[in-house]
Amino acid sequence: MLELSGSRALVKALEREGVSVIFGLPGGAIMPVYDALLDSGIRHILARHEQSAAHMADGYARASGRAGVCMATSGPGSTNLVTGIANAYMDSSPIVAFTGQVPRAMIGRDAFQEADIIGITSPITKYNYQVRSASEIPSVVKKAFLIATSGRPGPVLVDLPKDVQTEVAGMEFPDKVEVRGLSSPPDPDPELLGRAAELLAEADAPFILAGGGVRISNAHRELVRLAELLMAPVGTTLMGKGCIREDHPLSVGVIGMHGSPLANTLIVKADVLLAVGTRFADRTTCDADAFCKEAKIIHIDIDPAEIGKNKRVHIGIEGDARKALVGLIEELAKRLKGERSAHWYERIKQVKAKLQNEDGDGLSPPRLLKRLRRLLPDDAIVTTEVGQNQMWASLHFKAYGPRNFITSGGLGTMGFGFPAAIGAKVARPDVPVVDIAGDGSFQMTMNSLATSVSEGIPVIVVILNNRMLGMVAQWQRLFFRGRYSAVEIRPPDFVKIAEAYGAQGIRAESMEEFERAVKAALGSDVTTVIDVPINPEEDVFPMVPPGCKLEDMMGV
């Protein structure tokens, strides 16, 4: 048995988990861990606000498929993580957060920088735990990573009282731990797979809806194989964007409130809908009861609580998406005879050809994003902020891989995209990472420029600058008689902001300037902020008004 302090045991346990990077910000109650980190090969990336540290860990996790780690001190350090943890929880992203806590004897006495982070984060973590003795640390860390990454992934928080970090104890580092309350997902029921295959084989207009679960279980190849077997169109949720290359002939884009017109029109005409790894979020289904009302729905999900939660389905299959799709392909191959006809296929091609044009002129976001796609290599990673920028990106920037489009879907967190881009770049230093931003969102975490520059993590930020909180303004135009309330934000000079932080700032006022700026950014080894002034009153269309059905899509 090894005699170690809690903080040294923590660092050793992290090393044993293969952790190579931590995003964090120190403070009084976590100092022993920071001291121990000095003697470790683990890279620490210093955030300028803990929320960004959590988003960086999240971006890292989504880009790599491995758990991201963030760290903060007690009290305000830990509460600043909350938004980032909630964001990871909503999008099933595996992050492990470590927080300092006041010493054990002080807990509950409203000590300096004390916050009940266990109570606060219970509803937004898959699991959280306060360590009560140093000797627990090796197994707690192992359990934390196991819980965060297994089944449906999610955030785990480990709270470390300061005196536990300094306590010396005999440490045993287990190779395996058991968490008895963590049930492993069952193999998909072969009988249900058979019935699902039956339905799909008989379908006249099948449709496949792929969610984030397809990315998480690495089922994108199986997804495409199944679609090709069925000759069925594939739409995705925002979380599933890129699971089928969006230039694939069967890809129709993202479904939902700001879904692609093609996807939204085709899905409502489906007679059999196969939904994989999606929770039928309200931004995807819009009016959930009316959603695909006439269709027989097959739902595959690793989380049984999602089956029947938001939408009643005909066949619910619990299990890993990849395993289920493999099984379904086998069952289908037995049943399908001859060539599949695809009467709608010509129509898809026509509509797609029309949508592809960079029509119009000036710096409209759809044009800019289509141009950006052409300028970036296929394997570039794009993150987005939240609001109009995000929906334009969803509609007009084609993703070519399951981990190439990173966005805050469930929580809708403004300020996510930039730190997430930094995290993604750390995970994938070999590819360019671009944050498609709005001027409102970017201001929420733009202090991460300091991290990006000083840690040498170059990313590209494209600000679609409409000097507005654009999505709120759009809703005020559409649903509040055009009365603007608190949306005109007069942003600062982003070029100067970038320069002040030691980054490169470029303003692009024409398509040519934009193209030059992106090329300059791609060739640069420092973070570049490209500020693109756009029309302040441009709407994102199409749109399904809140409370309406997908069929009520307007602005097509």
Next chain:
Amino acid sequence: MKTFIFGTLVEHKPGVLQKVSNMFRQRNFNIESITVGPTEREDVARMTITMKGEEEDAVQLEKQLRKLIDVLEVKLLDPSETVVRELALVKVRADDWRARSDLVNWANIFRSRIVDVSPDAIMIEITGAPSKIDAFLELMKRFELLEISRTGITAMERGLNRIGLK
């Protein structure tokens, strides 16, 4: 609306009740009662959860409970195969002899026990199905009720059926 009773086994450690009840609040389940206590195993506690709602609420509640890492086993108990009990302590003003003799009679009829007598008040302990306790409390309204404390439901299946850990 129907009543559903779940027997659950959970990790026996601090904070678990908070996580379970927090989930109920967050997801808007209509919980009637939760009772907790130790079991035959030192590291396992048992919670009996009673909820009101429709069938699909019960299905969702069971699934959400299972998602909690500290929840080890969940079983929806079949009312016809389950013994359901609750305990109540009832304190009634009884400062004249007529009230006292009525109280003693009724307490006997309900097979409850008088556990404390003072010059002015009587405390009765009654155990049984919640409906029996409701009926007894209804009768007690004829007197001046000073205090009621009910434990909430605990339940166990008949025969060899049990909630076991896998």
